[in-house]
């Protein structure tokens with residue numbers, strides 16, 4: 191079987207047209223494509239130009255037509271509300287077709303954007319698929335972001351309409367969404383014509399007359415509408431992700447390439463067959479939620495699980511095993527941080543043994559590098575293969591993995607295994623030279639990227655080119671650093687930019703610095719991602735106060751923490767900061783964030799030759815020590 195992988199991998203690079211056209215025959219097209227890989231406008235490659243399809247048709251109608259109508263499409267499992275509700279393919283289709291009718295009746299047309307700011311409830315899935323059905327471009331915003339972040343996304347996407355709900359439920363906390371939505375619309379320049387709000391029983395949102403419409407009332411009289419045929423290259427969605435500044439990047443996903451790649455990945459990477467139950471324990475607001483809670487399992491005719499709960503505390507560290515056992519999950523996907531949370535509360539796996547997990551075959555982890563300890567623990571406790579795989583919002587599906595469906599199973603803890611077919615992964619030095627095995631450099635993907643990856647940024651071709659394609663001509667820069675070993679295994683070790691991964695959530699320290707700098711008492715600051723034994727990394731703020739500020743440090747730090755929470759959101763997990771006298775810099779004035787991070791993490795470091803004043807490093811070491819850094823990480 192490993193040979194199957196090798197043969198397919200080589201063919202995917204040497205004959206991409208042949209490889210992907212065969213794969214594309216597995217999905218439904220209203221009209222076949224004219225060109226598999228369209229390279230007429232390099233570096234803006236497009237896949238399946240001339241092809242006409244519809245992602246919602248492939249996710250729902252096709253399965254109903256092929257006698258899967260009575261099969262469960264979606265299981266909504268919500269320990270926080272005590273609900274388990276199953277939608278068959280027929281029921282999901284009915285809801286989606288009618289909500290698509292609601293959108294159309296409210297003026298949404300093909301190409302219009304619809305922002306979706308919703309929690310983990312079935313209506314979120316229905317809203318997304320309804321957009322896909324009529325060719326509207328959805329842009330889902332994660333619930334843990336604050337109003338300002340939502341406003342930034344509204345201004346970039348300029349939606350005709352916003353769909354929201356009265357609240358989200360985070361463990362034991364009920365979080366009203368509507369006040370955040372109202373504040374975001376107030377702050378945004380691009381006001382939507384209307385909003386549609388799903389009222390949950392826990393909170394009744396106040397509605398603004400003339401703008402806000404009630405989901406339940408609209409659905410009572412809703413008329414179903416058919417799928418709109420769309421060009422393969424038409425956008426399906428925009429998903430904003432952290433960039434190196436406070437302005438998020440609008441990653442665009444097309445219809446055709448995404449459909450083809452994701453369906454292929456279900457069988458070949460995850461080893462899943464139609465009719466099986468697949469569960470991605472993530473949030474629909476992240477790319478994992480888009481790709482593997484919604485689109486890929488439904489393209490494949492699987493049953494997908496939408497879980498509104500946490501790995502621990504809803505009600506205990508057996509929550510995941512209860513879901514796997516109750517719904518007969520075959521393959522699960524989550525982030526290592528979830529396993530660290532479970533391991534912390536149930537180190538001996540006693541909750542695991544309470545449940546019948548005989549259907550469970552494979553565990554996939556992503557979102558951050560899986561530390562070998564967590565991987566070993568999960569493997570020993572669950573007795574199934576545990577596969578760390580690596581990808582990004584931009585790619586939409588895995589770049590490196592052990593392709594379970596192709597028989598790859600040898601795991602090297604700490605590595606995300608081999609490049610997935612379609613991805614020509616190389617490690618480059620700063621002069622664009624491909625490095626030999628074992629040498630660390632920037633990980634890049636030789637163009638063209640395979641189907642499913644971003645063709646561009648929303649209305650920003652230039653930004654796409656500058657962010658990803660310029661530094662290493664001919665390659666896509668992943669902004670991850672690492673190496674490839676002699677067995678062709680990939681080791682993704684760190685980011686090359688200021689992005690950090692907090693509990694599997696991607697955040698920009700640059701964006702946090704922008705918020706902190708706006709405080710009237712702050713002269714300058716640096717935010718570092720420091721190691722954390724639960725969340726992988728957490729942000730640590732170092733603040734220099736303006737001369738003459740005599741207020742209490744703790745008071746200022748409290749205000750800064752609140753500012754990040756209000757401006758970026760609770761998801762930033764910004765809870766630790768310290769006031770320092772000076773920040774270490776190079777002689778040209780660049781803050782030595784990398785060196786400070788090493789000090790906070792207790793790693794060896796070399797005093798940079800270009801440092802302005804080495805004494806500052808000693809001061810910082812003392813400041814961090816007072817804060818309790820470096821911490822014991824085991």
Ligand code: COA
Nearest residue numbers: 333334358360472478501525527528531557693694760761
């Ligand atoms: N809406 C509103 N607030 C949210 C939210 C949402 N959808 N998601 C998270 N938040 C809030 C949390 O309530 C928390 O707020 P607090 O500071 O008031 O406690 C804050 O954002 C930080 O959330 P998180 O980083 O998730 O920490 P946590 O302590 O609540 O939970 C884990 C820690 C490990 C249990 C949790 O992160 C988890 O389950 N991760 C699973 C991995 C995952 O989903 N990764 C996504 C990519 S695969």
Ligand code: AMP
Nearest residue numbers: 556557558559579580581582583682696
């Ligand atoms: P996101 O766009 O939120 O999915 O975050 C993508 C980033 O998370 C990557 O660029 C990596 O830095 C990191 N990442 C995701 N999965 C892994 C993994 N398996 N190993 C190492 N890093 C990972």
